[in-house]
Amino acid sequence: MNDIKVHVKDLDLHYGVNPALKKVNIMIPEKMVTAFIGPSGCGKSTFLRTLNRMNDLIENVKIDGEVRIDDIDIYGKEIDVVNLRKKVGMIFQKSNPFAKSIYENIAFGPKINGITHKDTLDEIVEKSLRQAAIWDEVKGRLYNSALSLSGGQQQRICIARTLAVNPEIILMDEPASALDPISTAKIEELIHELKQDYTIIIVTHNMQQAARTSDYTAFFYLGELVEFNKTETIFSNPSKRQTEDYISGRFG
Amino acid sequence: MKSSLKKTSPKTFNYDISKKRFRFSDWFAEKFIKSIAFLSIAFVILIFVFVFREAFPVFRMDVKETVTAEPMVQERYGVDDKSAAAEPEKSKETSPAKKVSVPSSTLLSKDWMPVSDNPRYGLIPLFLGTFKVTIIALLFAAPIAILAAIYTAMFAKPRLREIIKPVIELLAGFPSVVIGFFALMVMATVLQEIFGYASRLNSFVGGIAMALAAIPIIYTLTEDSLTAIPKTYIEASLGLGASMRQTAFYVVLPAAVPGIFAAVLLGVGRIFGETMIALMATGNAALVNINPFDSVRTLSATIGAEMAEVVFGDTHYSVLFLIGSLLFIFTFFLNAVAEFYLKNVVIRRFQSKK
Numbered sequence: 001m002n003d004i005k006v007h008v009k010d011l012d013l014h015y016g017v018n019p020a021l022k023k024v025n026i027m028i029p030e031k032m033v034t035a036f037i038g039p040s041g042c043g044k045s046t047f048l049r050t051l052n053r054m055n056d057l058i059e060n061v062k063i064d065g066e067v068r069i070d071d072i073d074i075y076g077k078e079i080d081v082v083n084l085r086k087k088v089g090m091i092f093q094k095s096n097p098f099a100k101s102i103y104e105n106i107a108f109g110p111k112i113n114g115i116t117h118k119d120t121l122d123e124i125v126e127k128s129l130r131q132a133a134i135w136d137e138v139k140g141r142l143y144n145s146a147l148s149l150s151g152g153q154q155q156r157i158c159i160a161r162t163l164a165v166n167p168e169i170i171l172m173d174e175p176a177s178a179l180d181p182i183s184t185a186k187i188e189e190l191i192h193e194l195k196q197d198y199t200i201i202i203v204t205h206n207m208q209q210a211a212r213t214s215d216y217t218a219f220f221y222l223g224e225l226v227e228f229n230k231t232e233t234i235f236s237n238p239s240k241r242q243t244e245d246y247i248s249g250r251f252g
Numbered sequence: 253m254k255s256s257l258k259k260t261s262p263k264t265f266n267y268d269i270s271k272k273r274f275r276f277s278d279w280f281a282e283k284f285i286k287s288i289a290f291l292s293i294a295f296v297i298l299i300f301v302f303v304f305r306e307a308f309p310v311f312r313m314d315v316k317e318t319v320t321a322e323p324m325v326q327e328r329y330g331v332d333d334k335s336a337a338a339e340p341e342k343s344k345e346t347s348p349a350k351k352v353s354v355p356s357s358t359l360l361s362k363d364w365m366p367v368s369d370n371p372r373y374g375l376i377p378l379f380l381g382t383f384k385v386t387i388i389a390l391l392f393a394a395p396i397a398i399l400a401a402i403y404t405a406m407f408a409k410p411r412l413r414e415i416i417k418p419v420i421e422l423l424a425g426f427p428s429v430v431i432g433f434f435a436l437m438v439m440a441t442v443l444q445e446i447f448g449y450a451s452r453l454n455s456f457v458g459g460i461a462m463a464l465a466a467i468p469i470i471y472t473l474t475e476d477s478l479t480a481i482p483k484t485y486i487e488a489s490l491g492l493g494a495s496m497r498q499t500a501f502y503v504v505l506p507a508a509v510p511g512i513f514a515a516v517l518l519g520v521g522r523i524f525g526e527t528m529i530a531l532m533a534t535g536n537a538a539l540v541n542i543n544p545f546d547s548v549r550t551l552s553a554t555i556g557a558e559m560a561e562v563v564f565g566d567t568h569y570s571v572l573f574l575i576g577s578l579l580f581i582f583t584f585f586l587n588a589v590a591e592f593y594l595k596n597v598v599i600r601r602f603q604s605k606k
Contacts, residue, residue: 059410085490092488096487098489099507100506108503
């Protein structure tokens with residue numbers, strides 16, 4: 001097991017009075033792919049969004065417990081959320097490129113970080129698009145609208161956009177659920193390559209996808225972390241009954 | 253269960269579906285609503301037709317003489333016939349056919365003197381006045397409304413938003429005569445004390461008062477188009493480590509530009525057609541200059557002020573209707589462009605994505 005990147009201790013989350021996460025404890029290893037699986041409404045996406053404080057945007061969210069990234073409590077008083085989100089990038093279920101050119105989409109992150117030098121930006125854009133394995137498809141039309149691309153290409157643009165800000169952790173919230181099988185395969189291949197350099201946490205409905213892409217798998221049910229282990233163990237020899245039932249398709 | 257089924261006679265379940273039934277209430281309701289809908293369209297068209305019909309004589313040289321010739325005498329109050337007849341331009345007096353031809357030639361002059369001895373119907377001062385007031389009003393209304401909309405849409409806490417939004421929208425329900433009265437009695441004095449200009453009522457005062465009328469429209473529509481930006485956009489931007497300010501100004505605002513453009517156009521339409529405030533706060537002097545602190549006379553205020561005193565069927569009357577039709581065409585055009593923008597650019601941009 002690699003070093004621990006994210007260490008969550010006794011995390012509770014309430015939407016108003018409704019508990020969404022109950023005493024979650026997890027240690028997520030660095031430069032590996034960790035998958036969160038579980039039925040709808042089990043809190044896996046909510047948990048993912050606590051890791052870059054995206055839940056701050058929602059009213060009436062109450063969070064207790066600790067989330068430590070590199071041993072810094074990201075819910076501490078001194079934490080700069082803007083910089084935290086640069087470090088912890090996020091890919092969403094629905095690809096959401098800005099209604100701008102492909103180039104502008106990728107350059108957005110560096111630009112808001114104050115990089116204005118054209119050559120540097122060009123370099124970052126090319127590097128990010130190459131990393132996201134989409135450079136060859138779009139290099140001739142960098143100045144076309146990103147919305148003119150297919151859904152799978154848009155999603156890889158979003159990944160490239162996230163890579164351009166140089167994150168350490170990439171959170172993916174069902175990144176392939178709206179995509180066709182070929183695009184999904186490309187995204188999965190990409191995840192495999194990216195884990196050399198980044199810690200990846202992926203939420204997925206698709207258990208095969210979790211089995212294919214991840215090194216570790218966490219199973220959530222009704223706001224609780226039921227089981228967390230190596231993916232092979234979870235899928236071949238789960239220790240909890242609920243996990244086994246879910247994986248074998250008895251519910252969910 | 254079975255017994256109860258047997259008890260009820262089989263006829264109650266035996267709906268005859270083989271024959272279409274005529275249901276009067278449904279038929280009536282549908283036709284009634286339909287006719288109401290078409291009625292409102294008919295009203296607009298009828299107004300359109302009426303206004304244009306009344307304006308038409310201005311462009312026709314030799315029709316409508318009988319109607320216009322008679323009341324001519326009454327219009328030239330305070331002037332004796334002889335001196336009037338002596339003037340060469342006094343075509344009003346001579347032949348009715350020629351009389352109607354006057355306005356079309358004087359429409360582009362710089363004087364709006366409809367009741368003088370030598371009536372001139374120059375629309376330039378009116379257009380210029382309207383233009384001045386509109387620009388001034390827009391310079392005030394657009395930034396205030398747009399910034400307020402950005403604040404409520406992006407930054408304000410929901411509870412605060414629930415207060416600010418209705419309060420600004422309440423302003424839309426303000427009778428314009430109240431705003432005009434306020435401008436006339438309070439704003440004009442205060443602004444004159446601050447800026448120290450000569451004429452108390454002028455395009456500056458009128459413009460600010462009209463801005464008050466236009467702010468709610470621009471605000472509401474801008475706010476709507478800002479909140480229509482998908483939340484995923486905002487999250488994407490924040491997820492890249494952009495601050496809320498950067499997200500609001502570099503992501504949300506550019507994406508909402510077509511909607512804001514439409515909002516501003518509708519605001520212009522409101523300012524353009526605003527009569528009461530113009531009448532009360534602009535001073536109503538048809539001057540030709542670009543000084544914002546001089547009195548102006550707007551197109552709509554001209555109709556409002558003069559229509560009650562004009563002689564029916566007279567040239568002056570027709571010219572006022574010409575102004576009315578120009579206003580109509582202009583606001584129609586503005587609304588059409590705004591609508592087109594909202595429908596085709598804003599909505600398509602985001603729906604294609606889904």
